[in-house]
Amino acid sequence: LRGGEVSKMAGADGDDSLYPIAVLIDELRNEDVQLRLNSIKKLSTIALALGVERTRTELLPFLTDTIYDEDEVLLALAEQLGNFTMLVGGPEYVHCLLPPLESLATVEETVVRDKAVESLRKISQEHSPVDLEVHFEPLVKRLASGDWFTSRTSACGLFSVCYPRVSSTVKAEIRQHFRTLCSDDTPMVRRAAASKLGEFAKVLELEYVKSDIISLFTALASDEQDSVRLLAVEACVSIATLLPQEDLETLVMPTLRQAAEDKSWRVRYMVADKFSELQKAVGPEITKNDLVPAFQNLLKDCEAEVRAAAANKVKEFCENLPEDNREQIIMTHILPCVKELVSDTNQHVKSALASVIMGLSTILGKDNTIEHLLPLFLAQLKDECPEVRLNIISNLDCVNEVIGIRQLSQSLLPAIVELAEDAKWRVRLAIIEYMPLLAGQLGVEFFDEKLNTLCMAWLIDHVYAIREAATCNLMKLVEKFGAEWAQNTIVPKVLGMANDPNYLHRMTTLFCINALSKACGQEITTKQMLPVVLKMSNDQVANVRFNVAKSLQKIGPILDSNALQTEVKPVLEKLASDTDMDVKYFAQEAISGKSFPITEYPPESRQHFYKIFIDVQDQLVNV
């Protein structure tokens, strides 16, 4: 008996409203984890039925000891308890929620612990200042001095929420606890402390930021474990924003310089990854003097991962340089490094650069772009790695705004043709997806001249995914260039394929018609496409015939009622009495006008699966 059916069977003596709740409570301990999870997610319903008193005295003690459960149940519980204040009697009693959350904050599963901490942070705001000192702060202390590092890591996330609301004596204690955790024996706790350092710094008084936080930051940034040091880089951003400009040089920069040259590539990677944030945090003066050389070094780093991370930041870094001498800095300091990256040995580095390099043209303007950047774009367009070329092509719009795409077309075309014919079908797929964008930028003339042939060739690709994408591409092109263009350039070619000896190509005609009819409009559809579709209803391959039925259904709404009645209906009726059961099925579906998902096959149709199987095989062979 499950909840939903209960109300119908209301009993005579018992309180029928209790039954669903009784089920929920019992299912807190059901063997099926889904049912337990369901009950936990409806914990507020249970609590509401029990009332605030029993929730506090019975339900919460029970929940405190259910930490044996599966992670997903514990995660749901931790989340629920964060919204439980009203259900235990309001802010006055909110501290009753601390014991279960405390035990959840010590489990080994990070997601559960983090959720428990999140809920604790939430309910900390609902504590009165007195309760915060009487109940919440002692919990933080207990966690901070717990035996296991799980509880100490959880404590790290709680200091910043209680600090602003406690007395100065307690504040001093909290600072002391945080200090202790920053030098904990286990790297887990030091990492947790390092990751919360920035957040904690934000709630501290400036004098303590300068005295306490800076020394902790310096210590963590020179920790023996690089996994701790790299987290200090993140804290660096927050700390730098808090300090007045004149203190940055002495308090933060020595550590940051050290991090940028750390022996561990992971720390340097982190610096590269956070470079834009760091740049904003330290301001233009320090950027000019310190970060520019540091960035140059990162772009030339011996580890490819670091170079790739730095290459990713090239555009953002340049954008954020102070405008007064931005161009000069880029031209003399950054561009030489970028030039080297274009011929980097590692393809991830080149590809990272290719994804942002085009953005430099807007910053440097037309002349610089033509003189300095264009050769780089062209080199990348000819790169051996398809991903690099794709990244350049996918960002053409940036450079189009500055110098127009014509400048590139000489090199662009061979690059596109090569990608279009790449042996890997995923590469071909990616370039197809950029076709509408390219068509828009290059204009109809250029497109007809150079790219149209490619777009048509994809229609007879031996991989289905490519043929499908090519169909979709045609639709987008027609939306861009209009029905007239379609009628003159692509419709004849598409319809010509209806006579192809390969049935897969004949089907492509139908798929194209499905996609294009709407964009082409009633006239083209009725006069040019429909006759071809109708003629194909006599095809010898059943797959073509039932696709005719599907196409007719698809283009039906575009046709006028006359054509529907006089031309379409007789053909569908003929197909509905086809010898092939799938053709029959789809013809009947089309006649009854039901829209149906393609996956819904007539249950008895094994033949159809066989056909689908052939088509799938056709793909598999060519992958």
Next chain:
Amino acid sequence: SNSVRSDSHQFVFSADIISTVEFNYSGELLATGDKGGRVVIFQHEQESKNRPHLRGEYNVYSTFQSHEPEFDYLKSLEIEEKINKIRWLPQQNAAHFLLSTNDKTIKLWKISERDKRAEGYNLKDEDGRLRDPFRITSLRVPVLMPMDLMVEASPRRIFANAHTYHINSISVNSDHETYLSADDLRINLWHLEITDRSFNIVDIKPANMEELTEVITAAECHPHQCNVFVYSSSKGTIRLCDMRAAALCDRHSKFFEEPEDPSSRSFFSEIISSISDVKFSHSGRYMMTRDYLSVKVWDLNMENRPVETYQVHEYLRSKLCSLYENDCIFDKFECCWNGSDSAIMTGSYNNFFRMFDRNTRRDITLEASRESSKPRATLKPRKVSTGGKRKKDEISVDSLDFNKKILHTAWHPKDNVIAVAATNNLYIFQDKIN
């Protein structure tokens, strides 16, 4: 300290051969894995008043099936369930965690205790009989009641599909968040919380497999420096890598190799120089390697030769031919340090195992046998006669039983308690307390 004469007790399993033995960080728990894919965990009982001479016994705490036999249908290969290695994680809360691995799949297990049970249902009474659902007049919240201690082992994560070859080592990093796993040709680095990807940090697979000249035999993380790990090879060399230097550690930062003595060169030289185990000392200053005939201690600061070399069973040098024929020459003996790094232990044949005191340079051969393991019995040193004449109490090389081999041993991280796996028997010996 190497005179671990002792009281002992033993646990006999069904015909299952123990394939790995490992103490946890406190020494309170001892895990064994066997060929049947099972993991058995022993717990150190507190001192009992009745037997004050004993430090307390190790009793079975939890037994569970870690791995099942599998079949790789794509490669038509059977994947054995045999546990190749067990490594404990540093304790993080009241539960204990360990990694166990067979040839292909690494699993993270949680071993936890439960001593409370919830009681009281709304729809059932105490005897489990259903109540009339229409006569519920009040709601009951379950109450937790004490119960007999129950130990549960639950699989927490499965790290699969990352090794093409057989996994020979797993090692937890001192950063407490990553670990490495090594197979014959590659080493992968995992995050303990992420199962769907790992980073390949070493790959020695040549483009053409016919050019393969060496394989990775063991790998271990440094106990304190989270960026340092070593791996040993079948050529008798050890490479130390620094993960700070680059994301891929194909280039080592140190290369430990002892020049070969040309006078002792033979057909078997390369086979017997293959390293079967490598272990960092607890201090992190040294590492120990085991090859077929010896144990070597290396100072991490000296790459050209080991600082100490101990012969384990030099008397077998003349027997290599027959040991090659019966495949014993490919046996992979492991080695271990005591808690203070002052002594080392490794196994041999005939259920003998060897201990070396690094300070006094004294060594001893002991035997793990039923006789020596009766309660309160003391282990007597054994001797293998190497010269022409066999003295009393000595055993001749020819009468050694090569089927009884001790490959896996473990030393308690703090106390003089050792665990010795002899085929399907686990012997635990401890210092006598007088």
